[in-house]
Amino acid sequence: MAERQPHLCLLGDANSPHTRRWALEMRARGWRVSLVTTRPEPLEGVEQRILPPVRRQTDWLLRLADAQRHVRELAPDIVHAHYVTSYGYLAARCGHHPLAMTAWGSDLLVTPRTRPWMRWLTGWILRRADLITGDSASLVEAARQYRPRAPVHEIHWGVDRARFAPAPREDKNGVQIVSLRAWEPNYQIATLIDAFALLCQQLPGTPLQLHLLGGGSLEAQLRSQVQVRGLDRSVNFHGRLDDAGMAAVLARCKISVSVPTSDATSVAMLESMACGLAVVASDLPANRQWITPDLLVPAGDARALAGVLQQLACDDARMHQVGAHNAERIALDGDRKAQMDHIDRLYRQLLQ
DSSP states (O other): OOOHHHHEEEEEEEOOOOHHHHHHHHHHHHHHEEEEESSOOTTOOEEEEEEOOOOOOTTHTHHHHHHHHHHHHHHOSSEEEEETTTTHHHHHTTTTTTTEEOSSSHHTGGGGOOOOHHHHHHHHHHHTSEEEEESSSSHHHHHTTOOOOOOOOEEEOOOOOSSOOOOOGGOOOOOOEEOOOOOSGGGGGHHHHHHHOOOOOOOOSSSSEEEEOOOOOHHHHHHHHHHTOOOOEEEEEEEEEEHHHHHHHTTTOSEEEEEESSOOOOHHHHHHHHHTOEEEEOOOOOHHTTOOOGGGEEETTTHHHHHHHHHTOOOOOHHHHHHHHHHHHHHHBBHHEEEEEEEEHHHHHHHH
């Protein structure tokens, strides 16, 4: 008789590319995968149980009974919640074990600091897990400060290096800069536009283009900002693209910018590195693991960002050298297959 396929139940946003990639990677490794979500989006081969939408933080309390019922009916071998202070709360209250949890960044670095009771609740949630992962050393350390009973492992989302790889340098015209980050307040896209405007003033004879991917709630404000700055011909709003679309834009660019106020290890940053781009990032603990200090800037500082971009734009050899080093670093430490193989092994250890 064939061995029974182990069943992994994820709790997370079905419309998030990170959740979707995780689910598909686990399916490829022989898991039956189901997903309990408040944000459904079809995903081939993955059964979804849909919770009512969450519009404010207290709505998570009202989703508990439905989440418990779905997990009970699915009867998985492992439950894995993505994002500690939302789906992690539901998973902890479901009481199903083994229970894995993955911190995404703000759920440990920002939200617990808003109120004392939220910090207490975060610790309570983490102490119910049998396995905890985070995608940066800073996130792992933040989790350990709550003294969880479970081991904490650094596992990042990784890069599909078959899709994200360096393009020939001769195909890159001028100095094209890209941001893959969402158009939301944390990601400081307005700061990037201000910095790009300064760069255009500093280098009037250089052909400069800025590509904005990601999409988000600030689109109207950002488009207005570009128009006021007179940058309509130099800034391209692409919105949300699939992996193939992102890779096509990255192939045209030499520099990638990721300057959020708060972040763990950014997949967007790793994908840019894998494509051989020089990356300029905000000076955060997670980014210091990947980016040299001279290419880190204070979040929200448009003038500092413009200064670093100007240095790179005026030195093509350095842009190429930094980009080549980034691609080599991802080949060594950033491959998605290796990261997903690691979590697969940890899952199977939980079942022993």
